Amino acid sequence: MDNLTNNIKRIMIIFLVVFFVLISYLAYFTLVKGPEIVTRPDNRRMWDIRNKVVRGTIYDRTGKELSVSEKKSGSGEYKRVYKGGAVTAHALGYYDPQYGITGLENLYDSYLSSNISASLLAWIGNGFKEVNKKGDDVYSTLDYQLQKTAYDALGSSKGSVVVLKVDTGEILAMVSKPSYDPNNLNKNWETLVKSKNVPLLNRSVSGLYPPGSTFKVVTAVSALENIEGIKNETFNDKGKLNLGGGYTLSNDHGEVLGKIKLETALVKSSNVFFGNLGIRLENDLYKTAQDFRFNKDIPSNGIIIDKSRFPKYKTHEKGNMAQSGIGQAEVLATPIQMALIAQTIANDGVMMKPTLVNKINDYKGNTIQSLKSSEVEQVTSAEYASEIRKYMREVVSKGTGTRAQVSGIQVCGKTGTAQHIESKTPHSWFIGFAPYKNPQIAIAVIVEEGGYGGVAAARISQKVMSRYFHK
Amino acid sequence: MTKKLRMFQFLIYVFLFFGFLNLGVLKKPFDPKAGIFFGVLVVIIALTTWILKRFYPMGDRIIFLLTMLLCSIGIIMLYRLNIKLATKQLAWLLLGILAFLFVVLFLKRGLAQFARLKYVFLAGTIMFMSLATFIGYEILGAKNWVKIGPVSFQPSEFGKIFLILYLASALSNVNTRKKLIEPGIVISISLGFMVIQRDLGTALIIFAVSVTMVYLATSKKLYVLVSLGLFASGGAASYAMFDHIKRRIMIWHNPWPYVYNESYQLVQSMYAIATGGLFGRGLGMGHPGYVAVNESDFIFSVICEEMGLLMGFAILILHFLLFYRSIRSAIHAENNFSKLLTAGLSVMIATQTLVIVGGVTGFIPLTGITLPFVSSGGTSLLISFLSLSIIQKVSEGED
Numbered sequence: 001m002d003n004l005t006n007n008i009k010r011i012m013i014i015f016l017v018v019f020f021v022l023i024s025y026l027a028y029f030t031l032v033k034g035p036e037i038v039t040r041p042d043n044r045r046m047w048d049i050r051n052k053v054v055r056g057t058i059y060d061r062t063g064k065e066l067s068v069s070e071k072k073s074g075s076g077e078y079k080r081v082y083k084g085g086a087v088t089a090h091a092l093g094y095y096d097p098q099y100g101i102t103g104l105e106n107l108y109d110s111y112l113s114s115n116i117s118a119s120l121l122a123w124i125g126n127g128f129k130e131v132n133k134k135g136d137d138v139y140s141t142l143d144y145q146l147q148k149t150a151y152d153a154l155g156s157s158k159g160s161v162v163v164l165k166v167d168t169g170e171i172l173a174m175v176s177k178p179s180y181d182p183n184n185l186n187k188n189w190e191t192l193v194k195s196k197n198v199p200l201l202n203r204s205v206s207g208l209y210p211p212g213s214t215f216k217v218v219t220a221v222s223a224l225e226n227i228e229g230i231k232n233e234t235f236n237d238k239g240k241l242n243l244g245g246g247y248t249l250s251n252d253h254g255e256v257l258g259k260i261k262l263e264t265a266l267v268k269s270s271n272v273f274f275g276n277l278g279i280r281l282e283n284d285l286y287k288t289a290q291d292f293r294f295n296k297d298i299p300s301n302g303i304i305i306d307k308s309r310f311p312k313y314k315t316h317e318k319g320n321m322a323q324s325g326i327g328q329a330e331v332l333a334t335p336i337q338m339a340l341i342a343q344t345i346a347n348d349g350v351m352m353k354p355t356l357v358n359k360i361n362d363y364k365g366n367t368i369q370s371l372k373s374s375e376v377e378q379v380t381s382a383e384y385a386s387e388i389r390k391y392m393r394e395v396v397s398k399g400t401g402t403r404a405q406v407s408g409i410q411v412c413g414k415t416g417t418a419q420h421i422e423s424k425t426p427h428s429w430f431i432g433f434a435p436y437k438n439p440q441i442a443i444a445v446i447v448e449e450g451g452y453g454g455v456a457a458a459r460i461s462q463k464v465m466s467r468y469f470h471k
Numbered sequence: 472m473t474k475k476l477r478m479f480q481f482l483i484y485v486f487l488f489f490g491f492l493n494l495g496v497l498k499k500p501f502d503p504k505a506g507i508f509f510g511v512l513v514v515i516i517a518l519t520t521w522i523l524k525r526f527y528p529m530g531d532r533i534i535f536l537l538t539m540l541l542c543s544i545g546i547i548m549l550y551r552l553n554i555k556l557a558t559k560q561l562a563w564l565l566l567g568i569l570a571f572l573f574v575v576l577f578l579k580r581g582l583a584q585f586a587r588l589k590y591v592f593l594a595g596t597i598m599f600m601s602l603a604t605f606i607g608y609e610i611l612g613a614k615n616w617v618k619i620g621p622v623s624f625q626p627s628e629f630g631k632i633f634l635i636l637y638l639a640s641a642l643s644n645v646n647t648r649k650k651l652i653e654p655g656i657v658i659s660i661s662l663g664f665m666v667i668q669r670d671l672g673t674a675l676i677i678f679a680v681s682v683t684m685v686y687l688a689t690s691k692k693l694y695v696l697v698s699l700g701l702f703a704s705g706g707a708a709s710y711a712m713f714d715h716i717k718r719r720i721m722i723w724h725n726p727w728p729y730v731y732n733e734s735y736q737l738v739q740s741m742y743a744i745a746t747g748g749l750f751g752r753g754l755g756m757g758h759p760g761y762v763a764v765n766e767s768d769f770i771f772s773v774i775c776e777e778m779g780l781l782m783g784f785a786i787l788i789l790h791f792l793l794f795y796r797s798i799r800s801a802i803h804a805e806n807n808f809s810k811l812l813t814a815g816l817s818v819m820i821a822t823q824t825l826v827i828v829g830g831v832t833g834f835i836p837l838t839g840i841t842l843p844f845v846s847s848g849g850t851s852l853l854i855s856f857l858s859l860s861i862i863q864k865v866s867e868g869e870d
Contacts, residue, residue: 003690005802022787023787030744038746040742044761
């Protein structure tokens with residue numbers, strides 16, 4: 001009988017432990033796993049919660065309405081109306097009970113659908129009357145006119161344009177083509193999902209392209225940082241670089257540039273020179289690419305940026321080393337990554353956190369959050385950045401990028417003609433900033449299968465910059 | 472002690488008051504029925520406590536109060552879900568308490584005398600365990616309900632009690648291994664019927680209770696290990712044999728690919744708990760409608776959604792305290808039969824809580840059973856109160 005009593009005590013302890021384990025699991029489930037579970041698109045509860053408020057409006061930086069909730073005629077229900085249409089589709093995203101939430105609508109959902117009327121304090125503060133059920137308004141950094149210019153400039157080409165404010169990282173324009181009309185999702189959904197051009201993809205932040213010669217900016221920075229005296233070193237560009245094993249790297253059109261320095265090499269976009277640098281820099285180039293946040297997450301606000309890639313090659317893989325020096329091999333970059341490279345050079349080597357949101361106002365119009373710009377980090381020294389700026393100015397004034405010139409403004413830039421596996425026609429790239437002194441905006445343009453960078457992409461940059469500087 | 476008890480009792484009234492006040496104002500302008508519910512519950516608690524104190528000052532009144540708090544949480548939630556259900560539950564609660572008082576007050580002689588009725592319990596066990604196999608009908612995939620006249624009930628609920636009574640009696644004087652053969656066979660038959668009726672939750676409880684009682688009586692860990700081994704191989708065999716068991720395990724392992732099909736119920740339950748967060752969305756502010764069987768098997772999930780994780784903790788802690796107080800009276804019981812019986816019943820209630828709460832949160836594979844004292848359900852409540860009355864009786868030092 002004493003045995004029995006002792007056994008009962010043991011059982012009690014076992015159950016105490018089991019109860020404790022279950023309570024711990026419940027806490028873990030609700031507090032750690034829960035927040036991620038509730039946002040799953042098939043959770044109808046979230047839609048019920050959202051539907052209780054009139055969703056806030058998304059504005060552009062000038063106060064123009066871009067996405068608003070309007071009352072459907074004849075019923076109390078609200079419908080999201082995208083006044084920006086296809087022009088701002090990717091940047092702002094859509095909000096649809098059937099197809100989910102994307103883009104800014106998704107990332108700022110907690111504000112747009114915030115329900116202050118559920119708060120007891122708000123109720124008391126309002127004299128015990130129900131508070132207006134209206135979500136917060138979001139003021140984006142987009143400049144609709146500039147966005148529209150970029151959208152039109154891309155025409156029927158596939159590709160992307162990203163325009164950043166140099167000193168703050170604000171996203172003034174972010175266009176992805178082909179686009180879609182978020183107002184007619186229901187009608188077009190099947191086609192949108194099935195199209196091989198993936199119109200739903202936001203190419204600006206998720207499209208990964210070989211950056212081609214625009215990457216030479218990074219290689220040049222790496223050379224300045226790691227090879228002493230490279231600025232004044234002379235190199236004989238014979239038009240071909242022997243990579244061993246019968247492989248060679250040549251300049252566009254088989255040009256022979258002769259005795260050149262770093263500056264001329266960038267201005268004339270010498271593949272031989274930068275291929276050679278790629279081999280000489282070995283893993284220093286990998287390090288510089290990482291400094292520019294290749295292979296890394298880029299902190300951002302209102303967008304989610306896919307990681308750009310710069311693989312680490314073994315030093316004996318000369319071909320890949322050389323190719324990576326000119327932004328080929330397996331180097332892949334998003335358009336916003338390339339815009340950030342231009343922005344960093346323009347901003348004395350400091351990369352700014354790209355942001356799509358300026359401020360948030362509550363339903364009464366009071367600003368509840370205004371977002372301050374913040375630095376990602378000092379990527380390279382102001383001195384090197386200033387040196388590269390000089391070269392990039394030359395690219396546009398007399399090098400490969402003359403088509404990007406804007407009257408009265410000293411534009412700086414770098415062209416790129418990127419080979420890729422999908423077709424023989426290369427992607428056309430341009431990255432740049434303006435003006436040369438006190439740069440205000442930075443840009444990246446890619447036209448898929450657009451041919452020479454100095455042509456298609458530079459022309460689009462020209463149109464966008466003209467619009468910005470000569471309104 | 473009495474003072475603290477009175478404080479506890481008072482706090483239950485406070486809880487009920489605010490609970491029903493909240494329920495009352497949910498309907499504009501005010502729902503007077505909520506006031507009636509509050510009044511009836513307070514009177515029941517006050518009266519029963521008074522009776523217990525009057526006739527058995529030595530008995531454990533904490534057990535009753537803990538139970539009443541659990542019942543209160545359940546009725547408040549049921550009232551919010553469906554007033555009709557809450558009314559029914561209140562009626563069953565009254566009946567349960569009457570049965571409880573009847574056993575406590577009129578079972579004058581000690582419990583030990585019932586140890587003699589081993590074969591009556593044996594017959595009762597087999598009868599109730601098997602009943603639904605022959606005349607049962609299916610609800611929610613398990614064929615474990617029986618309808619006699621206007622009354623439908625789950626015979627296995629009674630079967631569980633008879634099994635525990637039988638085991639307490641058969642194991643109270645085990646001294647040779649031979650004497651374990653008969654209980655072993657009875658346990659196996661009971662488990663077999665539960666598997667046939669697809670009532671896996673009850674099977675799990677029967678197993679836990681039986682293993683615990685055998686261990687208590689014999690002190691042999693070997694038996695526990697052997698049972699676990701048998702259970703594991705039995706489980707593996709049924710996994711191979713039955714599709715519905717395979718499905719349960721699959722859903723438990725990863726519910727997300729089957730959100731709209733097999734795992735719909737579990738996922739909705741997980742959404743409910745996750746949406747509730749620490750403090751809950753507030754009574755009447757959640758969406759219990761999305762959760763299936765929200766008044767019974769999944770009541771824990773909808774309580775967590777509206778009253779928060781903290782209320783979920785409270786339910787588990789209350790159940791543990793109830794288990795602790797019950798098993799404490801088992802320790803103080805004066806004979807083996809009473810000890811085993813009380814321990815068995817306590818383990819039954821506690822395991823049932825663990826199995827259903829673990830199930831609706833995805834901690835263990837989901838099996839449909841009720842949350843004792845909280846879920847709606849007449850048989851379940853009545854059985855729980857009958858178990859409680861025996862525990863109460865033992866706590867009074869019945870001999």
